[in-house]
Amino acid sequence: MIRTNDTFKTSVNIKFDLGKKEFINRYLPTPSHAESLIGLLKGFTNSTNSKAHMIVGPYGTGKSLIATIVGGIVSKQVDRETFKSLQSKFNKVHDEIYEELNNVTDNPTTYLTVALNGNEGRFRHAILNAIIRTLNENEIDIVLPGQNGKIIQVVELWEEKFNKTFKAFKRLLAENDKDFKLWRLAILNQEKEEIDWFISIYPELTAGAEFFVDYQTDFISQIKFVLDELKRKNLGLFIAYDEFGRMLQTLELIQVHETMQDLQDLAELTDHYEDNLHLLLITHRNLSQYFRVFQEEFRNEFQRIEKRFKSYYVESDSFTFIRIADAYLKGASPENIHLNDVVNQLRKYPLFPELNQQELEKLVIEGVYPIHPVTLFLLPQLSSAFGQNERTLFTFLESNETGGLKNHLKKTEDYYLPSDLFSYFFPSIHDIDVSGDGLESLKIYKKLISKTPELEKDKIKSSILKMITLWELSGLHARFKLDTDFLMFALNIKKEILIDSLNQLVALKAVRYNRVLGYWELQEGSSFFIDELILSRMPNLNNSKNKQVKALENCLTKRFYLANEYNDVKSMTRYAEVQFVFEKDILDENIDFIGNRTSNKADATLYYVILESSHHYNELVSKIKEIKDDMSIFCISKYSFNIVKEAVIELQVIDDLLKDVELLNQDKNLKGELTLKREDVVYIIQEFISKYTAYNNDCDWIYNQKEIDVANEINLEKLLSDIMFSKYPLTLEVRNDSFNRKTVNNMQRKAGYKVLDHILNSYDQNNLGIEGQGPEYLIYATIFKNNHFDLNNLDNLQSVELASLREDLLNYLENNIQGNLQQFIEVMTNDPYGLREPLIPIILVALLRDKWDQLMFYRNDMYVAGIDGETLYKMFEEATEYQYVYYRFSEEYDNFFMHLESQFSSYQNELVSKKPRVIRLSSGMLTWLRSLPRITQISNNMSEEQRTFKELIRKSEINPQDTLKKLFALYKEDIEFVTRNKKSLEIHFPMYLNSIEKEVNKVIKVESFEDARNWAMQQEPAIQKRNSLVKSLLKTSGAKKPIEEFISTFSGVEIENWSDRTSEVFNQQLANEYKSVSNSSGIDEKSIEIKYNNKVKSITNVELSTKSQTIYNNINRMIRNAGRNVPREEVEYLVYKLLEEIIE
Template sequence: MSILDYKKIEQGFKYSVNLKFDLNNIHKVKNYIPTSTGINQLKQIILSLFENSKDRRRIMIGPYGKGKSHFALMLLALLSYKDREPLYPVYEKIKYKDKETYDLIVDIFEEKKTRLLPVIIQENGLDLRQSLLLAVREALERENISELMPKTFFHSAIEHIYFWKNNYSDTYDKFIDAVEDGEKFIYNLEMYDEHTYLHFTDLYTKITSGGRFNPFNTIDVAEFYEEIVIKLKEKTDFDGIYIIYDEFSKYLEGSLSRNTANEIKILQDLAEKCEASGENQLHILLISHKSINQYTHKLPKEKLDAWRAVEGRFKQIEFINHSSQIYEIISTVLYKDIDKFENFTYNNRERFDQLYKYTLESNLFKDFEGKDIDSLILKGCYPLHPSATFMLPRLSEKVAQNDRTIFTFLSSGDKNSLFDILPKEDGFYTIYPDKLYDYFEFNFKKETYNSEVHHIWRKAENVLNKIQEDDITTRSFIKCLALINIINAPNLLTANIETMKFLLGISIKDFEDTLNNLINNRYIHYVRSIDQIKIIESSDIDINYHISEITEKKRSQISVKNLLADHFSGYYEEAKKYNDDYEMTRFFEYEYITYKELQQISDWSKKTDMTVADGFIYKIILHSSDEISEIKEYLKSIVEPRVMFLLPQEFINIEDILREYDSVCYLLNDNNFISQDAYLKSELTLFKQDLFEEINSKLQNMYLPEKGNLEYYNGGKSIGIYKRSQISREVSRICEQVFYNCPVIKNELINRSNPTGAIVSALKKVLNAIFENKGKPMLGLAGNGPDVFIVKTVLINTGILENTEEYSKFIIDNADEKIKNVFELIDAFIFSASNKTKCMIELINLLSGDSQNIGMRKGLIPIFLGIKFFEHRDKIAISSNGVEYELTPDLIMVINDKPEKFNIYMEKWNVKKQRYIDDLRKLFRSNEVETNIIFPEYEIIVKSMRRWFLSLNKYQKDHYISNDCEYLKSSLRVMQINSREFVFEKLPDKFGFDTVDVELVNDISNLKRQIDDSYYDLLAKTENQIKSIFWDKNYNGQASLTSLLKIWYDNIKEKYEACALLSNEERKFISIAEKPSNNEEELIEKLSFQMLRLRTSDWNDNTLDEFVDTVLKTKNSIEEKIHNSLVENSDVRQKSQERILFDTRNVELSPTGKILKTGLENTFEQFGNSVNDIEKKHILIEILKKFI
């Protein structure tokens, strides 16, 4: 096309900011507009300010007009301004864009007070050394700290000149004669002019007759800067230096023709010094239009390698962002012959006008003025179609991360590039977006396999492979769809009908035919509810058939209301104004309801008590238009304040589409069905999204007040609500009407129905502190934890707790009326339980319900209960299922969670009861255990009685004395005892008293004494009966059991030793009798354990007889065996000087003994004559000896 001249490409655009002159221009600093590119670079630079960072050398690359200098100006202001307040507007802009970067700014500049000295270098024709030295001097002078400038050989030369002038006039005259203009010479030295300095060194040699001026050898610029940084840190509030070389590209352009070896080394040394600077911070930022390589790629290899080494030491960052500037670049690249193009646009004005109209309607360039769209987008970027102009930079950014591929598309001769596809002949020709797909396809393909771009390309390719190559329009349709998805800019570019028409540029008929063909072939899906076209990977299964089948199967199984509840469940409406006033969160819950259900509810207050919400907003589901008038009349009869009703004024049928949606969801959850085809899930998901949007749109038409199709009812009246914000105000009004007595507690962490686990733990700590009642400041709690916060907000700030540095105490009268009302209700409830049990659910409902207009959150209730329960602790009893529980903080928490399971009882007190309690407590005082927990006295008594019972031995517990004793013991055996009931009701009733009485204590004392003494009575009886066994009429009646046993032993001791027939048990009995204990209780204990293997404390009522009988039998057996060992009917045999006794008494063998006897006989028979009789006898006797 002859109107284009591709050889003319603009190099860049100038920008108005001048860093050196605008550094303190706060107006320009404030005008900085953060972009994503700028924010990202700023974040990285701020991170480099941490002392351990090594990332302190950068080169920023971007074409003219990209805002590089403006960014640098803002950066230097952040780094250097001592007064930060003027920068706050910039802070806010950055905060809006990126909170993380803002937090870094606050941390580094506001909290750590980091401040760096800006050193600004601008191209001035000087060499790099001069530029760096002059720039740092100017920076120090700007801050009035020029004395920190280290002494250089330039300064030394100047000092020598002034020394000659003041001390050696002849030498100075020679100097003036040689340089002609002394002042200019000194000025050039002050400007660090190296040629002037070299001239001075030559003059010095001549003037001083061969002397050599060389005070510093050479200046190492990197070391020079490091020295300044150290001085800055020591003597100022600067933490280092930040070097910015603006227009570094100009230096590169001008230095390539010079011998730059020294300057390359300076750059390398500076970069290395920056990297290693640590806490002595030194940074450098070079600003260039292009990379170093782009400027140096034509240099000889030696220089090219040197510059590549420099480039490698700097982190390269690209600075390209604003779309308008990119469009200008595109326009500049597409340079056109002005005269020819004016004629061309005039000749094709109708086409341009039509394209302008469609472009405006597309909203792709809604931020542009119409004239800019015409001049820049349509004509400046021609022959690109406006949509292609819009997509080109965004595609390049997506797949290449910079705009260099824009230039390759516009200016190279690659396949599918602009050069390749434009016809050579003149004429009106527009490049549509599908051509961009062809050019960038390789980029899409090489994207990471699991990336979104690659996924979109693959899905598009699957469809394109099914479409004929010559079907250009259909293929272009799919390519444009893919590009829209890849660009992913839904606020600007969406795949709706009108956009697709604009992108394709075909007739309406061709477009409709193409669209329908793609839909029918299930290559795309049109989501009508949101006007969106999507590429699908369709399956071979007839989805519509399966949806219809499921719909009919489930039609009778689930109602429309349940479908709405399952898939479009209601949300919550907060009472925002009420919540602000009362420092809490109240809300109404949305629910669906049918007219039939409305008629079935008789008590709406019960309905509202069944939820954690403070009320309901019911969306009425209509089944026909005929219901509307009837429902209106019925709603007038419902006066419950905590329910609102939404009645649509028009019937909209959503049942069919709702059931279809439910069927799609059902199929999506059916793994067996989904697994039949790889594309089923994605296709069904599109169906689901489409149906969801359509249903949601219908529901909004039905229940959104802005649609004007809705009437609200509350308290039997229609109320005017026309927008969403009014609903919250109405809910607030209702809450104020119903819950005006709710205390204001400024702690939303606890002022809620379900506090978190951490807050519950803190609440328990507070309750423990209340129950311990130490009177210490803050109830004895310390620190800054949630428990202390609860004490401050719930108790101290409300006036419930008076807290000083010395003490804390509860003074409820100081609290406001709403809080006092809560305590009065709790008191009244407790007193109403006087001499009768009441369920705790009544109290919790009073506090949390609306009957008293309180509606307190359950998170707060335990504190109020704890204060009052502790106050009445000695009078109240808490029980559940007849079992009384200790009044503890944990119990209060359980009561709060499940109040319906607990009852409260308050004992009515009088002098008689107190005396009864005092005497009963005194009776069991020895069994009391001290504790920090304070219990009612009757509970302390029952605990002591139980400890007494548990201290009894087994005999005392089991021995029957009387029915009354059995009752007392059996009552105390139970682990969970209702203390109040036992002390005040059961004991008096059992022992025949109408009420508690001191005489009852005497009866209990008598029973206690009988039970305590029963064991000692047993021992006495045992002693007497054993004595009777060993008694002889010749003995003195005063003889003790010990004496009797000793006498008995003395009578047998000479005889029993020769008796081999005594068993081990009998011998042990004799050993006890040999040395009987003088402690007869101990003696009986030994005999009991020896005879019965049982201690006396473990006896029962039958054990005594058993014990006496055993002792008697043992005594008799011993005496009989001793006697038999001495008489003639004992068989005594003497063999091998051994005396062996055989008891000839008949012994009845057990079954096992018989088996052993038979076995031995069989064994002897088996050996027969192989073992003679003498050997057999010997064997038997040897075996027998082991058992004697």
């Protein structure tokens, strides 16, 4: 028979339990209480310590008990024997608390414990009323300032407005032998007896209302007054405000500022006024957390106020609870459990690591029976998360409600299982709001029992669901995984019964076993049968070998292995990438090993070879041993692909299903269920892949045609380092992880452009002209400064790697004066250098800087001009599209080049001022040629020598070196010939203009252009109006350049933009227009001449169209009608102006 301790009490109320010795006698020292006890006691024993305290902790952690014990001690309500009993509990357990308990008894001041709990109204009223109540309870005669005035004010109000009440009051005075005037005088003199009498009879006169003083004046002054009065009596106050958080939670917005100020003032008063005031606030959270719904200003203010208190945090202490539960349960040792089995289970699952073997047996297994050990472990976790005052560790022991321990003991002496706690913490699951954070498991449980009500009727299935739900809510999977064995122990069920129930729950989509994490969890399934859905999609799957390889690689937990030792020495990252390959591809020689590495940008490749048939294993090993590739490592698993093939296919189908939006929209839970199914499938595949990384006899390793021993991952990475040291011993060390890599981000790339620009244009300056501490300086420092790389002393480089690379580049250049840009990249990326791509443009230009001006680049046989850092980087990205030519001009060219510079240097573009000599010469000649009039540039109507000179200069844009060589070949014997041709082309245009003028005079048969204009003026007005030759000549009157004006007007094209064809058309048009004038036979009958002011205007007489007649009628009507109020002279002048402006 299990008995309970009837004197056991689970909850504490400071107001009612102060000084009761049973609490002290039953108190067990708890580690989580130590800090708060020391802090509180030191406040009483040493005036320099803080006297404003705050204890924060979850429900049921003994916060109120601490306040009750300390309050009992400092109020001297604990008898000596009980106090000694308490003190002895800390002797040899906690010396500091033991010492402080000794010290606190020496304090001569007796502290009255002022207890408050929860929301007792406005903070200042609650504090003052509690103080008054405590003073009255202890029969201490102190009248707070304001009480007497309030009483007089109330009585005067009765006398003035409530005559009936006033008469009743006077009757009570008479019945108590009191004279009104003498009583009033006593009140004014603050006589405590009379004030207390009035407060006692006040409810009788006011229908039960209590007398209330509104201490609206100075809250702190009132408390100071009390403290001063108590100081004279050698008394003090210990204010303990329990459940202070409840007051804050119900605080109205309009009271926030007042409460904050009062709380701050009270804390400051406590620590800085007299020593006879101590304050303790007890909450479940920090103050600022109660104000999440308020604006940030309030939260921050409460956070500052909180710092004025010394805070202590207490946690749920399971060991203390075990001892209390042991004290509460006074039954005999359990007879219906197998002690050894439970002991073994607790060894397997160390739920209570702080207890030794004897404590486990005597307390956990026997002492607290029938509470199951897992229940004992789970209960504190749930209490911290979901407990309230009525649901704590301790109230559980005496609870008669469903799920409570007493209720359980009335029904059975069997184990109280952890699943039984569900009913205790969630007695009405259907009424619980599960929308909050951290309640996802409870939400799923609620849906499961709503969808399948019979689950609640099946005791075992219900227990499993509740157990999983509670475990997930408590977040305990990280400590003990809820696998089948643990469930069997926790629920005290036989394994076969448990497995059968679990299988049924799986079929109902209520639970699933998480293969990845290794525990059971709740599942909210969809309406689809997932396995059938997957099978239905399999026939349509494109299940190629490439798809299977991709699926396997997506399941790799590690895709890259680093050559760590090599990387440390060279300050870079070289690695091998993992790739799967089927045996058939190796046997059929379908693999491009080098191409794979290039496309994947890996330094080496680790091939996981997939065995498709165990019969081919020996043949496969032999074939791999024939492969000659020193950057490929092969790992061959002895496990056939057939064991995982179905899972690989399933994974591909699931991935396709997860992309089917239309299907997923049919059931909101389908995506989640497919995702969970995918996790299971991936787990199976990863189990297969793990064979390759087990480094045991299940795999054979082959490298460089030999079988090797790879014992572990460290061994593999050592092999990779050895390979890299052998392959790339002369890799330049560049300590810049952001730049010395396969690919770089845009910021680093732009920094590379800038460094390259400095190498091209400022290579002779200190630090290449790079200043500051930006990414470009880091590139400069790590490539040039750290490696003593001097561009002005390239033949004496200190770096062995750079010297060797320059030698190889120069040898290649001397032997290949033209070629492809890709060939430079291959020299630098292949062994023994193996440089990363972003480094190549910078290091190549730098190492060949003394030869760079003699290198020309072409794309599609077109010269690439204006090369800068950004252009060069882009050229290297498409290196196969660019060709180079290395030009080496001998000394015999020097005089010729100097002569060209004397003629054309003034035309050079500033942008090429620091470019190679060839580029400067080409730029000068091209700029000069383009400065000439277009007719001069393109006309062929000149000498052969002039045409050849122009053509060679034009070709210098495409191939400047070839142009200079040809110019030299033509004019080396007569350098001045260049000068003559240049001058002849510069005077070509004025001569050409003069020839046109002569041609015009010749056609018209006059001596000068002025005569030609006079000829035009003599023509009839009709001809002047219609003939373009005559009209154009007339328009030159007054022009600064009459011949150019005539040409532009007559041909419609500026003379500077003429071509040879334009010239031909001009001559033909000139002849035709002159002929037209010559063939004219006087005045046309249809012509009308108007002569005025020595002018003659010709108009053709035509029949008006309908539209023209309408215009005429409108104008005529407007002039006649509007002209009635206008002088005739103005109307005539108006018609004259129209004639002048419209008629040519």
